[in-house]
Amino acid sequence: MKPFAYVRPAALQEAVAAHGGRPGASYLAGGTNLVDLMKLGVERPDTLIDLTGLLSATVEETADGGLRIGAGVRNSDLAAHRLVRTRYPVLAQAILSGASAQLRNIATTGGNLLQRTRCPYFQDLTKPCNKREPGSGCGALDGVHRDHAVLGHSPQCIATNPSDMAVALAALGAEVDIEGPRGARTVPVTAFHRLPGDHPERDTVVEPGEIVTAVRVPPGPAGVPSRYRKARDRASYAFALASVAAVLDLDGGRVRRVALAFGGLAHRPWRATATEALLLGAEPAPDAVRQAVEAGLAEARPLRDNAYKVGLASNLACEVLDTLAQEQHG
Template sequence: MKPFDYTRATSLQQAAAVHAGRPDARYLGGGTNLVDLMKLGVETPSHLIDLSRLPLHEVEELPDGTLRVGAAARNSDVAAHPLVRARYPALSQALLAGASGQLRNVATTGGNLLQRTRCPYFQDVSKPCNKREPGSGCGARDGVHRDHAVLGHSDHCIATNPSDMAVALAALDATVELYGQEGTRTVAATAFHRLPGDRPERDTAIRDGEIVTAVLLPAAAPGAASLYRKARDRASYAFALASVAAVLELEDGRARRVALAFGGLAHRPWRAATAEARLTGAEPTADAVREAVRAELAQARPLRDNAYKIPLAERLACDALATLVRRAQRPPAAS
C-alpha cells in the first residue's frame, strides 16, 4: 500500500475544493471497489477524500413524484425501500443480483455507478491494458475474453461495465446528479457511461473533481411494469455474462412504451434503441419481440470466444418482455 493523504469531508464544497488541482485524488464512499484496486496497485491516489459523513444517504419522493436516491444510500437499503420495490422493481432486483449481502450493506449508489471494469487484464498491473495505462495495448483482445464485450467495443478496449444497478437505471430513464466547482448539473443515465473509442481510460462523462450526489428516478407511469434478468456462471456473487432490464406499458394490447437495456455486453449499459423503436406501438407478440431483439443484436461484433453472449442476451430479453406482457394481461385480483 502506498502512502496517501486523507480528508474527511464536512461539505460538498470542501470536498470539491480539496480535490481541485489533484487529478490523482479520489473520493471515497463505501470503498468496496476503490480499496480493492488500491490493494492491487491499479489505483494509487495521493489523496482520499471521504464522503461518507455527508448528508447523501436519503431516499425521498419529490413533489412531482420523482424519487431522489442519495449517492451515499447503501445498495441494500435502496433495494429494500418500499417505493423502489413498488414502483421500480427492476432496480430492486438488479441491486439484489449484485455482489453479496455483506457488500451491499456497504456499497453506495454513487460508488456502484463509478465502479470500474472487472476485466482481469485491467486488474493485473503486469498485463497490458489501455484503460489502466493508455497506449500499452489490450491484452484481452487476443487473450482470455470469454466475458468481454460484443457491442460498442473498439480496438483499444473490449471491457464490459460491471454494474447491475446501472443497467436498470438506463432502462428506467434515470438521471445522475453531479456537483462540482462549477455547480450542480444532471446527466442522463444512458449518457453517463462512455463507449471506449480511443479513450478507454475514461469510463464516464463525469468531469474532473465532480461528485455524484444523487440518482433521480422519474415518476413511474401508472400501469408500467419492469424487471431485471441476469445470466451468470454461478447463482450468486458473480458478474453478468449478459443481463437485461425491461420496462413495458401496454395500451389496448399494444406497447405504448417499451424500454430495454442490456448489461454484460458493452463498455456501458446498452440501451436497445433499435428494438424499442420496432416494438413501440406494436403488439408485443413472441415473434415481434424476437425480431426486434435480433435487429438490435445484429450490431454485435463478437470475438473468438464470446459469441455465445448474443443468443444468451436474446433469450433473456425475450423472456423478460414475455413475462411483462403476461403480467399486464393478467386480470386484476378480485377484491
C-alpha cells in the same frame, strides 16, 4: 499499499476544493471497489477525500412523483425501500442480483455507478491494459475475452461495465446529478458511462474533482410491469455474462410503453432503442418480440470467443418481454 493522505472535509465544497482536480486525489464513499483496487496496486492515490456524511443517504419522492436517490444511499437500503419495490421493481431486482449482502450494506449509489471494470487484465499489473496504462495495449483483445464486450468496444479496450443497478436505471430513464468546480449539472444515465474509443482510461463523463450527488428516476406508477434478468456462470456473487432490464406496459393488447437495456455487453448499459421503436404500438407476439430484440442487437461485433453473448442476450430479452406481456394478458 502506497502511503496516502486522508482528508475528511466538513462540507461538499470543501471536498471539491481538497480534490482540486488532481490526478492523485480520489474520493472515498463506501470504498468497496476503490479499496480493492488500491490493494492490487491498480489505483495509487496520494490523497483520499472521505465523503462519508456529506452525501445524501435518503430516498425522497419528488413533486412530479419520481424519486431523488442520494448518492450516499446504501445499495441494501435502496433495494428495500418501499417506493422502489412498488414502483420500480426492476431496480430492486437488479441491486439484489449484484455482489453479496455484506457488500450491498456498504456500497453506495454513487459508488456503484462509478465502479471500474472487473476485467482481469485491468486488475493484473503484469498484463497490458490501456484502461490502466494508456498506450500499453489491450491484453484481452488477443487473450481470454469470453466475458468481454460485443457492443461499442474499440481496438483499445473490450472491457464491460459491471454494474447491475446502472442497467435498471438506464431502462428507467434515470439521470445523474453531478457537482464540481464548475457548478452543478445533470446527465442521463445512458450517457454517463463513456464508450472506450481512443481513451478507454476515461470510464465516465465525470470530470476531475466532480462528485456524483444524486440519481433522479422519473415517475413510475405502481403496477407497471418491469423485470431484471441476469445470466452468469454461477448463481451468486458473479458478474453478468449478459443481463436485461425491461419495462413493458400494455393497453388493449398493444405496447403503450417499453424500455429495454442490456448489461454485460458493453462499456455502459446498452439501451436497445431500435427494439423499443419496433415494439411501441405493436402487439407483443413472440415472433414480433424476437424480431425487435434482434434489431436491437444488430450492432453487435462479437470477438473470437464471445459470440455466444449475442444469442444469450437475445434469449434473455425475449423471455423477459414475453413474461411481462403474458402477465398483463392475465
